Amino acid sequence: NLQGIDIRAEIExxxxxxxxxxLAHYYQKPEIQDLADFVGDSLDLSRKAQATDAxxxxxCGVRFMAETAKxxxxxxxxILPDMDAGCSLExxxxxxxxxxxxxxxxxxxxxxxxxxxxxxKALSDVIVTSSSAEKILSQIPKDQAIIFGPDRNLGGYLARxxxxxxxxxxxxxxxxxxxxxxELLKLKAQHPAAPIVAHPECPPVILDHADYVGSTRGILxxxxxxxxxxxxxxxxxxxxxxxxxxxxxxTFIGAPGADGNCNCNICPYMALNTMEKLYVALxxxxxxxxxxxxxxxxxxxxxxxxxxxxx
Ligand code: 13P
Ligand code: SF4
Numbered sequence: 001n002l003q004g005i006d007i008r009a010e011i012e013x014x015x016x017x018x019x020x021x022x023l024a025h026y027y028q029k030p031e032i033q034d035l036a037d038f039v040g041d042s043l044d045l046s047r048k049a050q051a052t053d054a055x056x057x058x059x060c061g062v063r064f065m066a067e068t069a070k071x072x073x074x075x076x077x078x079i080l081p082d083m084d085a086g087c088s089l090e091x092x093x094x095x096x097x098x099x100x101x102x103x104x105x106x107x108x109x110x111x112x113x114x115x116x117x118x119x120x121k122a123l124s125d126v127i128v129t130s131s132s133a134e135k136i137l138s139q140i141p142k143d144q145a146i147i148f149g150p151d152r153n154l155g156g157y158l159a160r161x162x163x164x165x166x167x168x169x170x171x172x173x174x175x176x177x178x179x180x181x182x183e184l185l186k187l188k189a190q191h192p193a194a195p196i197v198a199h200p201e202c203p204p205v206i207l208d209h210a211d212y213v214g215s216t217r218g219i220l221x222x223x224x225x226x227x228x229x230x231x232x233x234x235x236x237x238x239x240x241x242x243x244x245x246x247x248x249x250x251t252f253i254g255a256p257g258a259d260g261n262c263n264c265n266i267c268p269y270m271a272l273n274t275m276e277k278l279y280v281a282l283x284x285x286x287x288x289x290x291x292x293x294x295x296x297x298x299x300x301x302x303x304x305x306x307x308x309x310x311x
Pocket of ligand 2 (some may be wrong): 021062084087089115173174176201236267268269270290
């Protein structure tokens with residue numbers, strides 16, 4: 001029973017007492033983004049987790065992100081406010097099936113999106129994030145066969161953009177799949193001067209209308225640099241919080257789903273984290289990420305390759 005407890009004050013007290021750093025993704029609730037020590041995209045959050053000298057990493061994001069923090073910083077206690085904060089891309093790619101897929105393409109290397117389990121990372125050669133994928137792909141010889149999973153939309157986007165042939169795993173993000181082209185075009189007709197920005201997890205019918213495609217950080221940077229006063233944002237709408245904070249006089253509109261509003265594009269996994277659960281996690285140091293050391297070492301190889309090639 002948390003009644004009568006000043007949650008925010010308790011979080012402040014505990015973060016000092018525990019020497020904890022609070023890392024948050026841009027898809028977290030505004031109140032969590034506002035108290036975090038650092039808010040970022042998947043790549044920047046990985047780098048922060050690796051570099052921190054805190055004893056505890058309170059990871060406000062989804063499980064694969066917290067696992068990545070643990071893989072890179074094994075001596076730290078990594079807590080995740082809700083252990084059920086998964087990801088539909090991770091769910092689409094069970095490690096046994098991924099191993100079988102690899103076995104069907106023995107000459108291919110596995111370039112794998114960070115949105116996957118530690119077991120799939122351990123089966124991969126190089127991990128990428130949406131902000132680093134193009135740079136990493138450009139360093140792989142042109143004649144090298146490549147498996148790309150689990151996101152077929154990011155993989156398809158990369159293949160179209162670079163002209164490379166990628167063997168795609170058929171996973172999707174349920175959040176980015178939910179945008180409606182029809183509703184987006186209706187919105188665009190109401191705001192003809194507003195550019196559209198989109199995350200590469202969106203399907204091609206959405207990406208085809210985008211003026212800019214990039215990671216959450218890339219999308220934010222586009223917003224900061226734009227000269228117009230209205231922007232249509234085709235990614236999880238919580239990122240708009242950072243835009244409104246930095247540019248209060250501009251208008252940011254979440255791209256719509258089939259019902260005409262952007263509520264169906266809220267990530268249900270990210271939304272599981274709350275201030276109350278963050279407080280309890282800092283208090284109890286639970287739920288905590290634990291990982292088999294053999295698995296961690298194997299998964300770290302592909303993440304280290306990412307960090308080296310993305311730098
Ligand atoms: P970013 O790396 O662009 O922050 O993407 C993470 C994610 O889960 C997008 O759905
Ligand atoms: Fe996974 Fe999609 Fe949620 Fe990102 S938005 S964490 S890819 S389900």
